[in-house]
Amino acid sequence: MFKFLLEKDTWQEVFDSLSKNKLRSILTMVGVWWGILLLIGLLGSARGLENSFNVLFGDFATNSVFVWGQSTGKPFKGFQEGREVKLSLSDAKKIEENVEGIEFVLPRNQRSATVTKNFLSGSFQMAGDYPLLDKLQKKKLIHGRFINQNDIDDNKKIVVISEDAYKQLYEKDAEAIGTYLIINDINFKVVGMFDSGNVNMGPSTDMHIPFTTYQQIYNQGDRIGWMMITGKPEYDIKQIEEDSKLLLKNLNNIHPEDKRAFGSFNLGKEFSKMTGFLTGMQFLTWFVGIATLIAGVFAIGNILLITVKERTKEIGVRRALGATPFEIKRQIVVEAVFLTLVAGLFGIISGGLILILLDYLFGQGADAALVNASVSIGVVFTALLILVVLGTLIGLIPATKATSIKPIEALREE
Amino acid sequence: MLEIRQLHKSYPIGDSSLHVLKGIDLSVEKGEMVAIMGSSGSGKSTLLNIIGMLDEADEGEYILDELPIKNLTEKKAAVYRNKFLGFIFQSFNLINYKSALENVALPLYYQGMKRKERLELAMFHLEKVGLADWAKHLPKELSGGQKQRVAIARALAADPKLLLADEPTGALDTKTSHEIMDFIQHLNDEGKTILMVTHEEDIAAMCKRNVRLRDGVIIEDVKVEQVRAKLYV
Numbered sequence: 001m002f003k004f005l006l007e008k009d010t011w012q013e014v015f016d017s018l019s020k021n022k023l024r025s026i027l028t029m030v031g032v033w034w035g036i037l038l039l040i041g042l043l044g045s046a047r048g049l050e051n052s053f054n055v056l057f058g059d060f061a062t063n064s065v066f067v068w069g070q071s072t073g074k075p076f077k078g079f080q081e082g083r084e085v086k087l088s089l090s091d092a093k094k095i096e097e098n099v100e101g102i103e104f105v106l107p108r109n110q111r112s113a114t115v116t117k118n119f120l121s122g123s124f125q126m127a128g129d130y131p132l133l134d135k136l137q138k139k140k141l142i143h144g145r146f147i148n149q150n151d152i153d154d155n156k157k158i159v160v161i162s163e164d165a166y167k168q169l170y171e172k173d174a175e176a177i178g179t180y181l182i183i184n185d186i187n188f189k190v191v192g193m194f195d196s197g198n199v200n201m202g203p204s205t206d207m208h209i210p211f212t213t214y215q216q217i218y219n220q221g222d223r224i225g226w227m228m229i230t231g232k233p234e235y236d237i238k239q240i241e242e243d244s245k246l247l248l249k250n251l252n253n254i255h256p257e258d259k260r261a262f263g264s265f266n267l268g269k270e271f272s273k274m275t276g277f278l279t280g281m282q283f284l285t286w287f288v289g290i291a292t293l294i295a296g297v298f299a300i301g302n303i304l305l306i307t308v309k310e311r312t313k314e315i316g317v318r319r320a321l322g323a324t325p326f327e328i329k330r331q332i333v334v335e336a337v338f339l340t341l342v343a344g345l346f347g348i349i350s351g352g353l354i355l356i357l358l359d360y361l362f363g364q365g366a367d368a369a370l371v372n373a374s375v376s377i378g379v380v381f382t383a384l385l386i387l388v389v390l391g392t393l394i395g396l397i398p399a400t401k402a403t404s405i406k407p408i409e410a411l412r413e414e
Numbered sequence: 415m416l417e418i419r420q421l422h423k424s425y426p427i428g429d430s431s432l433h434v435l436k437g438i439d440l441s442v443e444k445g446e447m448v449a450i451m452g453s454s455g456s457g458k459s460t461l462l463n464i465i466g467m468l469d470e471a472d473e474g475e476y477i478l479d480e481l482p483i484k485n486l487t488e489k490k491a492a493v494y495r496n497k498f499l500g501f502i503f504q505s506f507n508l509i510n511y512k513s514a515l516e517n518v519a520l521p522l523y524y525q526g527m528k529r530k531e532r533l534e535l536a537m538f539h540l541e542k543v544g545l546a547d548w549a550k551h552l553p554k555e556l557s558g559g560q561k562q563r564v565a566i567a568r569a570l571a572a573d574p575k576l577l578l579a580d581e582p583t584g585a586l587d588t589k590t591s592h593e594i595m596d597f598i599q600h601l602n603d604e605g606k607t608i609l610m611v612t613h614e615e616d617i618a619a620m621c622k623r624n625v626r627l628r629d630g631v632i633i634e635d636v637k638v639e640q641v642r643a644k645l646y647v
């Protein structure tokens with residue numbers, strides 16, 4: 001049945017009839033070419049935008065909420081209104097254990113610190129952190145490493161600094177890793193440096209020291225400044241925020257309806273606004289792309305239908321010479337599929353070129369608007385498959401038309 | 415070779431119908447060269463088209479080389495046309511975007527012959543009509559006479575039993591007409607059976623038998639002394 005596709009003659013016939021009617025063939029292809037170009041270009045850009053969001057926020061952070069203590073807004077169980085609320089490590093642990101859908105709870109402490117290196121000094125935000133932070137915030141380490149479990153266990157006096165801080169504290173091109181910084185009068189060894197170009201959520205921190213070290217030096221005890229709660233991807237972060245706050249109120253003798261006791265910033269909520277926008281954009285892209293494609297394929301069918309009328313005489317001659325209706329149909333369908341496919345391939349190539357151009361214009365550097373704007377090979381193959389199917393179906397219309405005319409009528413002399 | 419009995423054909427025209435062929439009896443032997451004559455509208459083309467399996471009779475029998483031609487599917491008709499019949503048209507009907515050689519090779523393509531073989535065979539037939547040097551040319555680069563020679567080569571390519579020509583000289587001037595007739599006579603000399611529609615008496619005179627149609631019936635069917643076209647070339 002499909003053996004004819006492997007025969008050179010089939011393609012020779014198609015090639016002859018298409019190449020000797022070049023203008024017609026090219027006009028025919030414009031619609032499909034444009035449709036695919038649009039589809040690839042838009043899908044790729046949408047993907048690039050999404051990627052850039054992911055790079056900015058990290059995978060886990062997108063389903064996170066920050067919670068910190070403020071002061072109570074209602075009297076409760078004998079306590080006065082206006083009592084200061086302090087979170088503790090055990091609060092973090094209880095949330096991790098009791099709230100449904102929790103992936104991580106990350107406690108943090110933070111203060112500003114005066115940092116000195118030889119004769120240079122500056123004031124920076126410093127935080128006591130766990131290794132997990134690196135995973136959540138996707139710190140881009142340029143040199144060295146981030147805090148590890150060993151540092152935590154041994155209360156090591158090490159620090160991971162931002163590139164900004166490095167620029168303020170070090171001579172140009174000086175090696176930082178392995179050197180010592182004096183942070184609030186205590187010596188810390190620099191073990192890593194990260195790119196501060198990233199827009200991170202929460203207050204920007206230039207110095208990260210082990211959580212336990214921070215605890216020890218500043219007599220923190222169990223108290224923590226704030227925590228970052230991350231939900232599993234399939235859980236709603238708004239629900240997790242509510243559940244966690246209710247639990248915290250319970251643990252700290254706070255009125256369940258007290259809105260002032262805890263401050264929070266729900267990153268997930270903000271993020272879902274953006275992903276919602278992105279999903280909408282992708283949906284729109286598919287819609288526009290496919291609609292254009294279908295219109296393009298219909299245009300091919302339409303033009304082939306017109307050319308079938310123009311070629312009525314030719315088709316009559318071919319049939320007088322012994323072409324069976326099937327052979328005529330087959331040729332017209334193959335022509336349609338071939339046109340659709342070639343147009344599609346050109347569309348994919350030019351769509352790809354546009355993505356390369358977009359990448360060149362907007363995809364460079366750490367804070368690029370588009371990151372790796374591209375479409376997957378799967379999308380490309382799906383598009384091609386759809387084209388073959390649509391091309392065949394649409395080709396059947398002119399093909400049937402071509403053979404519905406009797407050869408005698410096709411050949412009649414005017 | 416060819417046997418037709420009581421053939422009828424009408425065309426519907428609005429509510430009524432036009433009875434074009436009203437009981438045709440005709441038998442043609444192998445090697446004959448027959449001119450079907452008659453005034454315009456007398457049904458010559460209709461008869462030839464039925465013989466060519468491009469159209470079907472309403473009634474009557476048609477037997478080609480012992481094969482009854484009746485209720486053919488389009489596919490069967492196509493295969494028979496390809497195997498048994500060669501067509502020559504008044505307006506040549508070459509495919510305008512194919513070279514002379516490719517035009518001649520087309521029936522062989524539908525026979526499923528390999529490209530190389532078929533181009534060789536097509537070239538042989540182009541040589542026979544004296545157009546080997548024009549093989550690569552498109553129809554629009556050829557004169558009327560040359561086009562008709564290409565068409566003849568094409569009709570011969572598949573070595574048909576029967577050659578059907580509808581006014582083959584109708585679009586040509588007298589001199590070229592005679593050249594073409596000279597060719598056709600040579601083909602007949604070689605044994606090819608030829609059926610030709612014409613309304614020109616001098617062309618009919620170059621055949622070996624004249625069949626005259628009027629009002630849908632054969633009013634005359636005579637053997638004639640063939641005038642050789644060579645004398646006029």
Ligand SMILES: Nc1ncnc2c1ncn2[C@@H]1O[C@H](COP(=O)(O)OP(=O)(O)O)[C@@H](O)[C@H]1O
Nearest residue numbers: 425426432434453454455456457458459460461
């Ligand atoms: N498809 C058709 N529908 C209706 N009338 C037709 C058709 N084909 C031919 N005729 C009519 O039949 C008659 C014979 O036509 P034709 O065989 O072409 O004549 P000739 O070839 O002898 O000039 C003419 O009157 C013509 O108008």
Ligand SMILES: [Mg+2]
Nearest residue numbers: 458459460580
């Ligand atoms: Mg006629």
